[in-house]
Ligand code: HEM
């Protein structure tokens with residue numbers, strides 16, 4: 013049997029294919045991971061430009077640059093692109109790059125389908141961006157696409173609907189790949205209760221994606237048929253209800269926020285132990301906390317709907333369920349802090365971003381618990397307080413964890429060291445301007461400024477000016493990151509196999525940069541908790 | 555079939571099919587968006603998209619079948635396929651869950667509420683009654699589809715087809731190729747009859763019952779749920795038919811027949827969805 017396999021592998025073992033077709037027809041998990049990461053960065057920049065358009069308009073009250081219609085399109089597409097184009101693909105890209113290296117697999121389980129998962133994204137992004145150019149412009153109903161707004165607008169909305177379908181197919185296939193790789197391709201010795209937290213986090217995330225992306229597909233399909241085929245799902249005239257849309261959407265939407273948070277938790281659970289030079293505190297409780305979020309996140313969706321006039325019992329249920337879900341998240345934060353306790357810490361860029369993550373994500377979590385109080389949310393719903401809240405968990409959470417991950421694994425991916433000075437400048441710059449941008453939004457929200465609005469009452473001016481200035485500086489700072497990456501990939505110092513003293517997972521046991529076909533043969537491993545490698549036998553690369 | 559001893563895992567070499575598939579979905583997405591807005595080019599794009607998609611499916615599955623026949627897949631790859639198919643079916647379950655959720659919501663919450671005392675001021679003439687009066691703005695007079703006619707026969711057909719596909723599976727495992735082929739052929743036939751009867755039922759609904767997608771909460775949930783289910787039956791029938799063709803060409807043996815099992819799982823999934831439909835859409 014083995015001989016048959018070897019002839020099968022022959023064309024495959026000739027090293028890297030070259031030229032454009034290397035990327036277009038890639039089946040190598042590292043190439044596909046790279047594609048994902050660059051794509052998501054491009055989306056981050058285009059979504060970022062839209063955010064800056066929003067902030068430019070909001071610098072002063074009154075309309076300066078954009079008509080309200082266009083403003084709403086920017087808000088909508090900014091949200092959609094950041095969520096589906098930047099954050100989710102970036103995590104999938106990281107999972108692609110790292111999972112096989114961390115668990116000793118030769119590649120992802122379905123390498124060809126992996127390529128398809130990626131290459132569906134550019135067409136979907138094209139549909140979204142092109143919708144600005146069609147009559148009526150892009151979708152302008154907010155990233156939540158609430159009916160009845162979404163059942164009324166022009167064909168930009170239809171393009172958005174089909175873009176969401178395509179992105180959904182992409183992320184479902186990507187998730188099937190992740191789950192099957194983890195369940196089926198772990199090297200001998202890499203047991204489930206020992207494997208890296210990043211693998212656990214992506215496993216649960218992938219399961220959440222498969223469970224809820226089809227529900228979103230259902231929701232936008234109903235929008236589509238309401239728009240063009242005479243159904244009345246979200247129209248009381250035909251026995252439907254706009255609130256039904258919100259239920260279906262948020263059944264997807266709340267797990268979606270964990271889809272953007274769990275992989276971040278996984279990353280932080282590696283960066284913190286490495287730079288604290290201590291094993292992760294409470295590995296088992298981390299696994300259970302992550303898994304319980306996988307269940308609880310399906311039971312809280314209506315905390316987004318407190319202001320819809322739900323029955324009081326329902327409000328109470330969703331309020332307490334939401335507070336309950338803060339418990340596993342609290343367990344995680346506690347464990348990270350306990351990991352650092354009495355550690356011998358150093359503060360390289362990944363560690364800075366990880367600590368920044370913990371502090372700011374906790375602030376975002378606390379404002380989240382505040383919002384979970386139904387009585388409070390009635391007042392704060394759809395205000396800038398909410399915008400502040402979710403940017404603390406998305407920008408300072410998901411995005412900061414991604415920066416931590418990129419700096420942390422950059423040497424393994426490229427074989428070069430990034431520029432540490434520039435990295436640190438990037439961190440402090442981002443940390444400061446992030447807070448300048450988003451902290452004042454808490455005050456704006458508490459004072460009553462609604463979100464998704466191009467104009468506002470005069471008394472909100474000062475804080476809006478501060479936020480806008482902060483946003484432009486924050487955006488500028490991301491060019492430092494881009495510059496650092498581009499220069500370091502070409503001219504960075506050569507990186508050793510294990511640049512971080514405290515790193516102990518499998519990817520640091522193989523050469524740097526990671527060989528194009530790592531673990532062509534499964535290694536035999538002796539593993540401690542969180543994927544720490546005690547001994548490794550075999551495991552060929554080429 | 556030993557999975558523990560296998561140290562190699564098959565990783566396919568670079569392939570253009572995924573990219574072709576992406577081109578197809580782009581054409582389909584854009585084409586559909588243009589078509590629903592009555593723009594003529596949309597139809598052209600849709601047709602093009604379908605053509606490219608078919609090309610991709612033939613090419614991609616062709617590659618997979620060749621690899622399978624050349625012995626590239628062993629226990630570990632087989633296990634991956636099984637997990638993959640299982641999770642794919644889970645995603646399909648969740649897709650239907652969204653529409654079942656909508657059905658339960660309109661039946662238990664929105665339609666009754668629109669007819670309750672609090673809404674009398676808004677809609678004085680509307681009395682909520684499932685299935686015949688399901689929206690205060692609906693003037694269309696329609697009749698509901700009766701459960702114990704064609705739908706009951708269809709239930710019988712699908713249940714029987716679940717049995718025939720299992721019979722075919724037994725044939726496969728015991729090396730009785732004739733039983734395998736006959737069982738599959740019967741299953742495909744039953745699937746095709748189901749689709750034919752559903753077509754008749756839809757025709758009856760449109761022309762004689764005056765029931766359409768626009769007929770309020772009953773009409774929309776009826777057609778969306780049974781329609782998506784029908785599409786899945788169609789897909790399942792095609793898959794089973796392809797498996798039958800492969801059987802006739804001598805593919806599969808007692809150990810190596812993931813494609814057959816995947817088709818059978820998919821078929822059982824479609825079956826279970828139908829039972830739920832029969833109970834909650836037609837019967838209750
Ligand atoms: C450069 C950093 C960013 C800035 C300055 C920024 C700014 C903004 C602003 C001003 C809004 C509009 C608020 C409103 O009018 O309601 C907004 C909305 C939003 N942002 Fe960001 N944002 C940034 C990054 C991100 C990232 C990384 C995400 C990740 C997912 C994100 C997700 C969202 C979402 C989901 C919305 C809601 C859109 C909606 O109301 O439909 N943002 N952002």
Ligand SMILES: [Cu+2]
Pocket residue numbers: 265266269312313315316
């Ligand atoms: Cu939520």
